[in-house]
Amino acid sequence: MPRLPITKTPKVYVGGAFIRSESGRTFPLRDARGRLIGHVPQCTRKDLRNAVEAAAKAGPGWARRTAYNRGQILYRLAEMIEARTGELSHALAPASNRAAAREVAASVDRLIHYAGWADKCEQALGSVNSVAGPFFNFTTSEPMGVIGVIAPAECPLLALISLIAPAIVTGNTVVALASEPQPYPAIVLGEMLATSDLPGGVINLLTGLRRELLPTFASHAHLRALSGVANAEERTALERGSADSIRRVRLRADTARTDWFADTAQGLSMIRDLVEFKTTWHPIGA
Amino acid sequence: MPSAPARSVRRRRTPTAPELIFGNLWEFDPSPETADPKLKAQYDLLIDGRFVPARRGARFTSINPANEKALAEVALADESDVADAYAAAARAFPRWSRLPGSERGKYLFRLARLLQDRAREFAVAETLDGGKPIRESRDFDVPMAAAHFFYHAGWADKLTYAFPGARHVQPLGVVGQIIPWNFPLLMLAWKLAPALATGNTVVLKPAETTSLTALKFAEILQEAELPPGVVNIVTGAGATGAAVVAHPQAAKIAFTGSTEVGRHIMRATAGTGKRLTLELGGKAANILFDDAPLDQAIEGVINGIFFNQGHVCCAGSRLLVQEGIADEVVARLTLRLRSLRVGDPLDKNTDVGAINSGEQLARIKRLVAAGVREGATLYQPPCALPRKGFYFPPTLFTGVQQSHRIAREEIFGPVLSILTFRTVDEAIEKANNTAYGLSAGVWTDKGSRILKLSTELKAGVVWANTYNKFDPASPFGGYKESGFGREGGRHGLADYVTLS
Numbered sequence: 001m002p003r004l005p006i007t008k009t010p011k012v013y014v015g016g017a018f019i020r021s022e023s024g025r026t027f028p029l030r031d032a033r034g035r036l037i038g039h040v041p042q043c044t045r046k047d048l049r050n051a052v053e054a055a056a057k058a059g060p061g062w063a064r065r066t067a068y069n070r071g072q073i074l075y076r077l078a079e080m081i082e083a084r085t086g087e088l089s090h091a092l093a094p095a096s097n098r099a100a101a102r103e104v105a106a107s108v109d110r111l112i113h114y115a116g117w118a119d120k121c122e123q124a125l126g127s128v129n130s131v132a133g134p135f136f137n138f139t140t141s142e143p144m145g146v147i148g149v150i151a152p153a154e155c156p157l158l159a160l161i162s163l164i165a166p167a168i169v170t171g172n173t174v175v176a177l178a179s180e181p182q183p184y185p186a187i188v189l190g191e192m193l194a195t196s197d198l199p200g201g202v203i204n205l206l207t208g209l210r211r212e213l214l215p216t217f218a219s220h221a222h223l224r225a226l227s228g229v230a231n232a233e234e235r236t237a238l239e240r241g242s243a244d245s246i247r248r249v250r251l252r253a254d255t256a257r258t259d260w261f262a263d264t265a266q267g268l269s270m271i272r273d274l275v276e277f278k279t280t281w282h283p284i285g286a
Numbered sequence: 287m288p289s290a291p292a293r294s295v296r297r298r299r300t301p302t303a304p305e306l307i308f309g310n311l312w313e314f315d316p317s318p319e320t321a322d323p324k325l326k327a328q329y330d331l332l333i334d335g336r337f338v339p340a341r342r343g344a345r346f347t348s349i350n351p352a353n354e355k356a357l358a359e360v361a362l363a364d365e366s367d368v369a370d371a372y373a374a375a376a377r378a379f380p381r382w383s384r385l386p387g388s389e390r391g392k393y394l395f396r397l398a399r400l401l402q403d404r405a406r407e408f409a410v411a412e413t414l415d416g417g418k419p420i421r422e423s424r425d426f427d428v429p430m431a432a433a434h435f436f437y438h439a440g441w442a443d444k445l446t447y448a449f450p451g452a453r454h455v456q457p458l459g460v461v462g463q464i465i466p467w468n469f470p471l472l473m474l475a476w477k478l479a480p481a482l483a484t485g486n487t488v489v490l491k492p493a494e495t496t497s498l499t500a501l502k503f504a505e506i507l508q509e510a511e512l513p514p515g516v517v518n519i520v521t522g523a524g525a526t527g528a529a530v531v532a533h534p535q536a537a538k539i540a541f542t543g544s545t546e547v548g549r550h551i552m553r554a555t556a557g558t559g560k561r562l563t564l565e566l567g568g569k570a571a572n573i574l575f576d577d578a579p580l581d582q583a584i585e586g587v588i589n590g591i592f593f594n595q596g597h598v599c600c601a602g603s604r605l606l607v608q609e610g611i612a613d614e615v616v617a618r619l620t621l622r623l624r625s626l627r628v629g630d631p632l633d634k635n636t637d638v639g640a641i642n643s644g645e646q647l648a649r650i651k652r653l654v655a656a657g658v659r660e661g662a663t664l665y666q667p668p669c670a671l672p673r674k675g676f677y678f679p680p681t682l683f684t685g686v687q688q689s690h691r692i693a694r695e696e697i698f699g700p701v702l703s704i705l706t707f708r709t710v711d712e713a714i715e716k717a718n719n720t721a722y723g724l725s726a727g728v729w730t731d732k733g734s735r736i737l738k739l740s741t742e743l744k745a746g747v748v749w750a751n752t753y754n755k756f757d758p759a760s761p762f763g764g765y766k767e768s769g770f771g772r773e774g775g776r777h778g779l780a781d782y783v784t785l786s
Contacts, residue, residue, distance in 0.1 A: 131757035236557025243552035282750040
């Protein structure tokens with residue numbers, strides 16, 4: 001008689017812990033053949049606020065780590081994903097096995113790309129400025145704080161990682177909303193985050209409905225920036241809501257057709273989008 | 287990180303020898319600047335390289351805040367004029383943006399030189415129109431404006447060096463720019479120079495109370511033979527600004543002004559795809575530790591708040607003094623206040639000139655009254671203010687609590703709120719306890735402390751053992767509700783281009 005397999009209860013990774021939504025709400029997730037994969041948490045605005053709190057708490061410690069250390073932790077995350085390619089590929093269904101494996105590989109490569117940036121981006125982003133006077137004047141980059149990431153429907157693993165990695169590499173922490181139609185890869189990703197040396201709260205992943213959660217992304221004053229993909233109506237609401245706290249908004253139009261596999265979907269400019277620049281002056285004298 | 291406990295530092299007592307108090311005890315002979323500002327009685331809009339009246343013929347009067355006398359009549363642009371300006375800028379864009387960078391740069395070099403040639407005339411015009419002391423417009427505003435053009439001119443053919451890894455650096459298109467009244471010509475330079483160097487064309491709106499130097503600069507644009515439509519200047523008040531923001535042809539809006547208006551602009555541009563940079567208000571902490579070089583620090587604090595009558599978004603309007611030296615610092619500041627000369631902005635001895643407008647004066651008075659009402663202690667030196675015009679004496683508040691309005695709201699006037707702290711951590715917490723994050727000052731002899739504070743302070747500019755220093759090569763801009771985007775340096779260019 002065949003053994004009855006143990007199915008996994010999907011939980012989201014918030015504040016370093018695996019949680020269900022505080023509301024207890026879930027929505028069923030089925031594979032292409034209509035078989036139940038599991039009941040995914042339908043996170044609420046309260047879950048989002050809790051996640052922001054966890055991210056805010058983790059922020060200072062993460063930002064204080066050395067860039068070298070952050071780079072190593074991103075690399076470690078890539079190692080964790082590489083080792084569990086099969087599991088993540090499975091989570092990426094209904095994509096074909098080949099397409100899923102390609103997306104996992106690209107996600108690993110993306111993390112490696114940003115792991116390497118950790119202790120180099122400052123040399124490319126910062127500057128020493130020759131001012132017309134006896135002053136030492138330099139500009140450095142600093143993390144913004146808690147970044148709200150809104151992942152697109154497509155490429156549920158690669159796009160999510162492409163949006164998160166440039167945010168955390170400089171010391172930001174993230175609250176990310178996973179792909180609405182394909183949330184399962186984010187659930188599995190959470191399990192890899194938990195084993196990657198990444199401190200709890202640096203990446204917080206939520207699953208749920210955009211129409212329920214985006215208004216809180218728009219209004220939450222502790223989210224210092226928004227990054228991700230949104231349609232015209234969502235962008236208008238998110239940008240309007242951002243006016244209250246003069247939040248930085250880095251949203252792409254869903255019509256922009258980003259090729260997440262391409263080299264253009266990574267790089268210094270994505271890091272630059274999520275840092276603040278600080279200029280310090282000091283007199284030169286005896 | 288552990289913070290050093292407050293040490294009481296033994297200092298020499300304030301000397302009892304006779305002190306030289308200048309101020310009103312020593313009358314100076316008037317020393318007015320007499321250069322001709324060459325103002326016209328009437329100014330039109332600059333659209334497509336030509337001066338044209340507003341379509342509806344409306345005008346408003348620009349007055350001298352020092353004596354409330356009319357200076358000139360200025361065209362009042364409405365939506366149709368703004369549309370004309372955008373159309374001209376859009377027509378000029380293809381040629382201007384395709385011009386080799388080296389050629390575009392030469393136009394900017396010309397602008398810098400022409401402004402230097404006419405510097406004195408512009409300084410007098412700036413002081414007449416805005417009320418700032420002639421010493422400041424002569425030694426700071428005008429030379430710094432020229433420096434911004436000169437600096438950015440050199441970038442025009444080197445843009446790929448500004449962005450490591452970018453293969454193509456493209457301008458955005460037509461940029462709408464709205465500038466404030468506190469540094470009218472300098473803000474024009476901060477806005478125009480990077481926009482033009484990167485190949486954008488511009489619709490610029492000066493502040494209603496200070497349009498004249500922008501319109502005089504329009505003459506310089508013509509003298510430089512800048513192609514028609516590359517820069518268009520529309521004058522007016524809030525409605526004109528709203529039209530500049532709303533116009534569908536704007537690829538980007540660059541705004542410097544209040545946080546309140548910045549919010550309106552964010553809401554108005556939401557969902558339009560327009561790029562945005564905002565340089566908004568501030569409530570900067572100037573932090574004075576007990577080991578600071580006090581003579582320099584006192585001058586820095588004075589300069590930090592009374593420069594340009596305190597009409598400075600990065601003004602050091604909150605002084606945080608370490609408890610052990612608070613009494614001495616307050617004593618020195620009150621003494622120094624008595625020697626500040628308030629009065630005729632055109633007088634070369636004047637330290638504090640006229641408040642920019644009656645409206646701003648009323649706001650300052652309202653907030654100062656709130657400070658008194660909430661229990662802070664006010665000090666103003668004895669000084670006779672001119673009978674006509676808008677003036678406010680230099681003002682100190684001691685005993686200020688963090689919850690007081692004068693510690694939270696931007697006053698934008700010559701009013702300093704003094705608070706105290708004991709430890710480094712307390713100083714950082716108090717300094718960051720504001721919605722703003724434009725600038726901060728640190729005064730201490732200890733290098734590691736400076737670097738700790740410059741790391742922990744949530745502000746875009748940190749001045750250590752100095753204050754209110756600016757340079758075209760030095761990026762300027764805020765954190766938090768002080769806005770986003772940078773102006774100046776390599777970083778300022780980024781907000782006027784797309785990279786690929």
